[in-house]
Amino acid sequence: xxxxxxxxxxxxxxxxxxxxxxxxxxxxxxxxxxxxxxxxxxxxxxxxxxxxxxxxxxxxxxxxxxxxxxxxxxxxxxxxxxxxxxxxxxxxxxxxxxxxxxxxxxxxxxxxxxxxxxxxxxxxxxxxxxxxxxxxxxxxxxxxxxxxxxxxxxxxxxxxxxxxxxxxxxxxxxxxxxxxxxxxxxxxxxxxxxxxxxxxxxxxxxxxxxxxxxxxxxxxxxxxxxxxxxxxxxxxxxxxxxxxxxxxxxxxxxxxxxxxxxxxxxxxxxxxxxxxxxxxxxxxxxxxxxxxxxxxxxxxxxxxxx
Amino acid sequence: xxxxxxxxxxxxxxxxxxxxxxxxxxxxxxxxxxxxxxxxxxxxxxxxxxxxxxxxxxxxxxxxxxxxxxxxxxxxxxxxxxxxxxxxxxxxxxxxxxxxxxxxxxxxxxxxxxxxxxxxxxxxxxxxxxxxxxxxxxxxxxxxxxxxxxxxxxxxxxxxxxxxxxxxxxxxxxxxxxxxxxxxxxxxxxxxxxxxxxxxxxxxxxxxxxxxxxxxxxxxxxxxxxxxxxxxxxxxxxxxxxxxxxxxxxxxxxxxxxxxxxxxxxxxxxxxxxxxxxxxxxxxxxxxxxxxxxxxxxxxxxxxxxxxxxxxxxxxxxxxxxxxxxxxxxxxxxxxxxxxxxxxxxxxxxxxxxxxxxxxxxxxxxxxxxxxxxxxxxxxxxxxxxxxxxxxxxxxxxxxxxxxxxxxxxxxxxxxxxxxxxxxxxxxxxxxxxxxxxxxxxxxxxxxxxxxxxxxxxxxxxxxxxxxxxxxxxxxxxxxxxxxxxxxxxxx
Numbered sequence: 099x100x101x102x103x104x105x106x107x108x109x110x111x112x113x114x115x116x117x118x119x120x121x122x123x124x125x126x127x128x129x130x131x132x133x134x135x136x137x138x139x140x141x142x143x144x145x146x147x148x149x150x151x152x153x154x155x156x157x158x159x160x161x162x163x164x165x166x167x168x169x170x171x172x173x174x175x176x177x178x179x180x181x182x183x184x185x186x187x188x189x190x191x192x193x194x195x196x197x198x199x200x201x202x203x204x205x206x207x208x209x210x211x212x213x214x215x216x217x218x219x220x221x222x223x224x225x226x227x228x229x230x231x232x233x234x235x236x237x238x239x240x241x242x243x244x245x246x247x248x249x250x251x252x253x254x255x256x257x258x259x260x261x262x263x264x265x266x267x268x269x270x271x272x273x274x275x276x277x278x279x280x281x282x283x284x285x286x287x288x289x290x291x292x293x294x295x296x297x298x299x300x301x302x303x304x305x306x307x308x309x310x311x312x313x314x315x316x317x318x319x320x321x322x323x324x325x326x327x328x329x330x331x332x333x334x335x336x337x338x339x340x341x342x343x344x345x346x347x348x349x350x351x352x353x354x355x356x357x358x359x360x361x362x363x364x365x366x367x368x369x370x371x372x373x374x375x376x377x378x379x380x381x382x383x384x385x386x387x388x389x390x391x392x393x394x395x396x397x398x399x400x401x402x403x404x
Numbered sequence: 405x406x407x408x409x410x411x412x413x414x415x416x417x418x419x420x421x422x423x424x425x426x427x428x429x430x431x432x433x434x435x436x437x438x439x440x441x442x443x444x445x446x447x448x449x450x451x452x453x454x455x456x457x458x459x460x461x462x463x464x465x466x467x468x469x470x471x472x473x474x475x476x477x478x479x480x481x482x483x484x485x486x487x488x489x490x491x492x493x494x495x496x497x498x499x500x501x502x503x504x505x506x507x508x509x510x511x512x513x514x515x516x517x518x519x520x521x522x523x524x525x526x527x528x529x530x531x532x533x534x535x536x537x538x539x540x541x542x543x544x545x546x547x548x549x550x551x552x553x554x555x556x557x558x559x560x561x562x563x564x565x566x567x568x569x570x571x572x573x574x575x576x577x578x579x580x581x582x583x584x585x586x587x588x589x590x591x592x593x594x595x596x597x598x599x600x601x602x603x604x605x606x607x608x609x610x611x612x613x614x615x616x617x618x619x620x621x622x623x624x625x626x627x628x629x630x631x632x633x634x635x636x637x638x639x640x641x642x643x644x645x646x647x648x649x650x651x652x653x654x655x656x657x658x659x660x661x662x663x664x665x666x667x668x669x670x671x672x673x674x675x676x677x678x679x680x681x682x683x684x685x686x687x688x689x690x691x692x693x694x695x696x697x698x699x700x701x702x703x704x705x706x707x708x709x710x711x712x713x714x715x716x717x718x719x720x721x722x723x724x725x726x727x728x729x730x731x732x733x734x735x736x737x738x739x740x741x742x743x744x745x746x747x748x749x750x751x752x753x754x755x756x757x758x759x760x761x762x763x764x765x766x767x768x769x770x771x772x773x774x775x776x777x778x779x780x781x782x783x784x785x786x787x788x789x790x791x792x793x794x795x796x797x798x799x800x801x802x803x804x805x806x807x808x809x810x811x812x813x814x815x816x817x818x819x820x821x822x823x824x825x826x827x828x829x830x831x832x833x834x835x836x837x838x839x840x841x842x843x844x845x846x847x848x849x850x851x852x853x854x855x856x857x858x859x860x861x862x863x864x865x866x867x868x869x870x871x872x873x874x875x876x877x878x879x880x881x882x883x884x885x886x887x888x889x890x891x892x893x894x895x896x
Contacts, residue, residue, distance in 0.1 A: 243419040251865050258850045259430040335725035343835055343847035376728045387723035
């Protein structure tokens with residue numbers, strides 16, 4: 099051991115200034131976590147392809163349930179699924195493939211718009227509701243009145259008064275469910291409202307809307323994603339249910355629920371007419387739900403620790 | 405505590421009134437009123453003036469508007485009835501313009517006769533509904549010109565089954581309070597709810613009777629009538645109403661020794677309300693029987709494969725549209741030879757009940773299992789559990805004897821609410837199986853534009869759900885006295 103085996107190292111000023119911590123990016127971690135689940139990737143592909151087909155296929159097929167070119171052609175009716183008609187043909191000779199995707203498109207539009215309205219309104223109101231004690235006193239009374247009424251009943255009465263149609267259905271679904279989302283958010287906000295960092299922000303004079311946007315909203319991301327992943331299948335389920343009992347979309351508009359209702363009489367004779375729309379609606383709901391749940395889990399920073 | 409309950413009850417009643425009022429205003433002002441005739445057979449046979457008058461009379465019956473024909477206007481406002489009735493005369497014009505000033509709209513029939521109508525305002529609609537909602541039977545009820553020396557008053561006596569009953573003479577119903585073998589054993593006719601008449605389906609029958617009287621065929625039994633006559637008949641003597649003397653026929657006189665001869669019949673099938681209740685309560689029992697052990701087992705095996713299977717089942721139920729699930733279970737059931745529609749085998753056969761009850765129960769298990777598992781898992785980290793573990797108790801003992809007792813509380817709280825949910829949530833199951841219950845009645849009423857029926861069902865469902873939440877809270881205090889609902893000071 100002699101001194102000549104050692105060499106002097108230059109002192110690096112910049113390296114000592116650098117804090118040695120692992121690189122962390124929130125959204126990168128979210129997506130890493132999300133794509134580590136094979137089931138979620140598979141369901142994402144399913145959901146994406148359903149979305150694509152549902153929005154593109156009707157553009158080419160131009161399906162309209164009121165146009166029945168083959169209504170007098172007996173050979174065109176009730177053709178079982180085959181190479182030309184992938185899903186077969188229905189009771190008036192139209193291709194079920196076109197009908198199903200047109201219906202899926204309508205169901206998806208309703209569900210996605212209603213979810214968007216519900217979430218945006220629910221989150222904004224819910225955040226102020228949870229943060230301000232004065233607002234809480236008023237809102238909780240309103241909530242007590244409306245939360246106790248069966249949701250089904252409210253939607254049905256609303257659809258009855260406004261009549262059948264897509265805009266009406268979106269309105270009825272959003273107007274009855276935003277309060278539930280707002281309440282859900284309120285509880286979450288109340289939990290973190292009085293944490294030290296919020297108290298500190300308030301002491302330093304940060305305005306309420308800024309505290310909500312900068313301190314509270316990021317904390318709510320996983321909660322909001324959970325709510326969305328629950329709402330999308332729920333609204334699809336409601337569209338199916340309402341059209342089935344005859345208060346959703348009218349027969350002039352293609353819808354999964356209306357199709358299921360119309361073809362439930364063929365359960366014995368031409369069961370594919372009934373089961374294909376049922377399976378499609380189940381496919382959409384399950385894929386959206388699983389993608390949403392996995393995304394919600396992934397967006398919770400506590401799961402990012404390796 | 406008392407103060408809290410009173411406060412809560414008042415709030416609940418206000419909530420019901422608010423919701424029903426909103427529903428009334430919406431239904432009566434926003435839906436086109438010509439739609440009520442969509443399924444009415446009578447109006448299709450009429451044309452011209454007769455049709456107009458029929459429509460306006462019906463609308464007045466249903467509570468849309470106040471309708472006055474020329475004769476009614478003249479009777480009300482004119483001293484000279486004869487000249488008032490001549491169209492175009494000064495007196496006629498004076499009365500018509502008088503009504504115009506009162507806010508009525510004047511329209512003319514094809515023959516030129518004017519008539520007046522005035523739509524009720526939202527406030528009038530609501531006040532009309534509530535003013536007739538609760539009817540209290542009293543001895544001054546009967547107003548019969550032909551029977552002026554009718555005795556009025558209450559008496560206690562024995563009914564035709566020799567059971568004690570409070571009877572009334574002069575009331576609408578003869579039996580005010582009576583006992584019989586049917587649930588809930590003590591019945592009353594003193595307070596009745598009046599929601600108006602059903603139209604266009606079940607025309608002329610009060611909506612509350614449509615859903616609360618039996619269905620199906622009438623059942624004949626040996627009945628001993630008040631006059632002493634014994635014969636086979638379907639009448640239920642407890643439901644007899646006063647019948648005006650002018651309408652009594654000799655058959656009535658043979659059977660009855662007073663005017664209480666307008667009776668309802670006994671039916672072989674239960675009413676819509678009882679049907680829905682029966683299905684609701686049986687399915688609740690079944691769902692708790694399935695969900696309670698399953699949720700407990702999942703909590704005990706938290707993180708193991710048993711738990712994961714349970715979570716997969718819950719997610720499946722949440723994600724799949726309930727309609728798809730119902731048809732899926734129905735298809736499985738048909739494989740076992742169960743009927744796919746309730747009326748196929750009807751009330752008498754137990755096979756008709758299995759599938760609907762199973763489906764209703766399974767639909768609820770997802771929510772119940774989630775909560776039961778959640779509560780049990782939360783409790784299993786409590787200090788008393790660690791202590792029990794330290795004492796050397798087995799996992800099974802800790803779960804069944806200690807955790808369950810604490811975790812059961814929120815579950816008990818939810819029981820009344822789930823009974824209600826079972827009743828109102830059965831809309832879809834009842835529609836799929838064609839079960840003649842209240843749940844199926846709601847979409848049926850909506851499709852036939854039966855406004856009064858929709859309001860009746862809204863009232864029933866809303867009050868059921870609001871009061872069930874109250875009972876759930878009270879049940880919780882009853883089981884665990886440590887819980888206090890009213891907050892004392894220090895609130896934030």
